[in-house]
Amino acid sequence: MAQPLKTRVYGLLTKLADRDTYSLAATELESIVSSIDAALLPTFLSCILATNSSDKLAVRKECIHVISTLASFHNLSPYVTKIVNNLSRSFRDKNSSIQAICISTISSLAARVTSSAFVTMLKLLSDVLFTEQDVNAQVGAALSLAAAIDAASDPDAGRLERMMVRLEKLVKNDGFKAKAAGLVVIGSVIGSGAVGGSSQKGLISCLMGFLSGEDWAARKAAAEALWRLAVVEKDAMGEFKGNCLKVFESRKFDKVKAVREVMNQMIEAWKQVPDLSEEVSPPPRSQCSSKEDASDGRYPRGSKSSSAAGLESRKKLTSTPPDNSFARTSRRGSALKNSAKKSSLAMSQKVDHKKPSRWKVEIAVPGAASLMSAQEDDVKERDENVSKRRDNENTMLSKPETKRSLFSRNSDEKMHKFGGLRSGSRVAPCHEETFESPVVVSNNTENLHTNHHDTEDLSLIRSQLVQIEKQQSSLLDLLQKFIGTSQNGMQSWRHVFMA
Numbered sequence: 001m002a003q004p005l006k007t008r009v010y011g012l013l014t015k016l017a018d019r020d021t022y023s024l025a026a027t028e029l030e031s032i033v034s035s036i037d038a039a040l041l042p043t044f045l046s047c048i049l050a051t052n053s054s055d056k057l058a059v060r061k062e063c064i065h066v067i068s069t070l071a072s073f074h075n076l077s078p079y080v081t082k083i084v085n086n087l088s089r090s091f092r093d094k095n096s097s098i099q100a101i102c103i104s105t106i107s108s109l110a111a112r113v114t115s116s117a118f119v120t121m122l123k124l125l126s127d128v129l130f131t132e133q134d135v136n137a138q139v140g141a142a143l144s145l146a147a148a149i150d151a152a153s154d155p156d157a158g159r160l161e162r163m164m165v166r167l168e169k170l171v172k173n174d175g176f177k178a179k180a181a182g183l184v185v186i187g188s189v190i191g192s193g194a195v196g197g198s199s200q201k202g203l204i205s206c207l208m209g210f211l212s213g214e215d216w217a218a219r220k221a222a223a224e225a226l227w228r229l230a231v232v233e234k235d236a237m238g239e240f241k242g243n244c245l246k247v248f249e250s251r252k253f254d255k256v257k258a259v260r261e262v263m264n265q266m267i268e269a270w271k272q273v274p275d276l277s278e279e280v281s282p283p284p285r286s287q288c289s290s291k292e293d294a295s296d297g298r299y300p301r302g303s304k305s306s307s308a309a310g311l312e313s314r315k316k317l318t319s320t321p322p323d324n325s326f327a328r329t330s331r332r333g334s335a336l337k338n339s340a341k342k343s344s345l346a347m348s349q350k351v352d353h354k355k356p357s358r359w360k361v362e363i364a365v366p367g368a369a370s371l372m373s374a375q376e377d378d379v380k381e382r383d384e385n386v387s388k389r390r391d392n393e394n395t396m397l398s399k400p401e402t403k404r405s406l407f408s409r410n411s412d413e414k415m416h417k418f419g420g421l422r423s424g425s426r427v428a429p430c431h432e433e434t435f436e437s438p439v440v441v442s443n444n445t446e447n448l449h450t451n452h453h454d455t456e457d458l459s460l461i462r463s464q465l466v467q468i469e470k471q472q473s474s475l476l477d478l479l480q481k482f483i484g485t486s487q488n489g490m491q492s493w494r495h496v497f498m499a
Contacts, residue, residue: 002043008032009047016059026062033070044070045079049086053093061101064090068105076109077117083109084124091128091140099140103147110148118152119159126163129185130170135177142181146188160194168206183210183221190228200233204240208247216256223262230269237273245270 009032015025036044048063067083070076076083087102106125110118125148128141149155167189171182186207189195195203207229210222226244230237237244248270252263 002040005032005036005040005043006047009044013047013051013055013059013063016062017056022058029062029066030069033066034073036074038074041070041074041076041079045082049082057095057098060090060098064098064101064105068108071105071109071112075112075114077113080109080113080117080120081124084121087144088124088128088137088141091132091137091144092134094136099136099143102140103144106144107147107151111151111153115154115156118148119156121148122156122159122163126166129182130166133175138176138178139181142178142185146181146185149185149188149192152192155192155194157192157194160189160192161196161199164189164195164199164203168203171210172206179210180215180217180221183207183218183225187221187225187228190225190232193232195229195233200229200236201240204229204244208244211247211251216254216259219251219254220256220259220262223259223266227262227266227269230266230273234273237270238276241270241273241275 009029012025012029012032015021016029032044045067048066051060051063053060064087067076084106087106090098090102093099106121110121113121122145125141125145129138129145132138132141149160164186167182167186170176171179171186176182186203190203204226207222207226210218213219213222226248245267248263248267252260252267254260254263
């Protein structure tokens with residue numbers, strides 16, 4: 001079976017050299033590939049790979065293409081070494097079409113072989129890349145290696161990461177002529193996700209150095225590699241974003257159109273990289289909610305978020321004595337503090353509703369003199385009203401009876417909320433300034449610091465009154481400006497009519 005197959009294949013290769021029988025021989029070779037037995041694969045491959053540079057270009061191209069077709073029908077993992085070594089010799093060919101079909105064949109082969117066979121391909125191609133001195137061989141090996149990495153479904157990330165260090169040194173070496181092809185390999189390794197965090201800084205500086213080079217192909221390949229880096233390692237590029245964008249913006253007006261297009265795509269990708277401030281997630285809870293959760297006992301110690309409020313609440317919890325009754329008392333006391341804060345907010349909202357919304361000014365225009373006199377009277381009247389209101393508010397706040405009534409009302413409301421005096425409870429006097437108010441303390445709680453909250457209520461009322469005073473003064477200023485503009489307008493109209 002092997003000898004008849006050899007005779008048939010060699011006869012077809014002879015026909016491929018003839019222009020008249022080329023299409024017929026190519027079709028027959030395709031039929032052999034689709035129907036050949038797996039046991040005859042070594043014989044068939046030996047016949048196909050026997051071509052060399054002395055054969056015609058059409059024969060060599062068809063034989064390489066047949067290998068790509070054969071990989072889609074059969075598993076060629078056992079024959080990877082033989083195929084890659086044969087194709088590596090074709091890298092030296094000066095004809096670009098031979099290199100292109102070799103790269104396509106290696107890409108098809110890498111997509112269909114096993115992981116161990118793919119590692120063998122990486123080793124063979126990288127050896128050619130790092131040892132060859134011929135420019136064509138360097139370009140062919142680099143582009144084939146990049147195509148294999150891009151086509152592989154699961155490339156060996158650890159091996160590629162170790163290879164990245166050698167690739168950086170290679171492209172920086174003056175003896176390496178195919179720098180653009182080497183940068184293409186670096187871009188493929190970046191696209192596979194094999195770039196570690198420790199090597200990112202050196203890699204970025206290496207790629208940015210090629211953006212200002214004289215070789216436009218190297219500039220284009222470096223820009224593509226940086227674009228892939230911004231897409232694949234998006235979350236890790238925040239610290240490099242600012243400096244990189246400054247350099248990119250200065251290099252985007254390249255004289256070669258293909259480089260400009262890639263530069264613009266790269267800049268857009270780097271603009272999508274989050275800043276360092278955006279990468280830091282906001283605290284999941286506000287300060288108030290963190291304190292409430294820390295005080296109500298629903299969460300254990302050390303289970304809060306890393307926000308400042310959470311840290312403060314943990315410090316407070318760890319500093320409390322281990323007495324259970326005291327812990328319960330402090331938790332209930334904090335709950336009462338929260339209710340007092342809510343009542344103070346409601347009182348402040350009521351004061352807000354009493355603010356004057358807007359001034360309604362009606363001006364009659366019988367004459368300039370009457371207008372000015374009416375406006376001056378209006379301003380004086382409003383000034384007197386404001387001064388009287390300020391005096392009334394100050395006297396109300398200064399009287400101790402007002403404070404007593406406010407505090408007694410708040411204490412009555414709180415006693416009403418807690419159901420008044422219960423059996424077994426005691427009344428403890430709490431002294432502050434010039435008044436005394438009874439504070440109800442249950443068996444499970446200790447002294448409730450209601451006086452502190454009442455003073456907070458008074459401070460809120462004072463702040464609201466100060467705010468009302470400022471708004472009234474601003475409204476008066478606006479009114480005076482309006483009066484001045486109206487007076488000027490009336491004078492201008494008077495001059496017009498008199499003229």
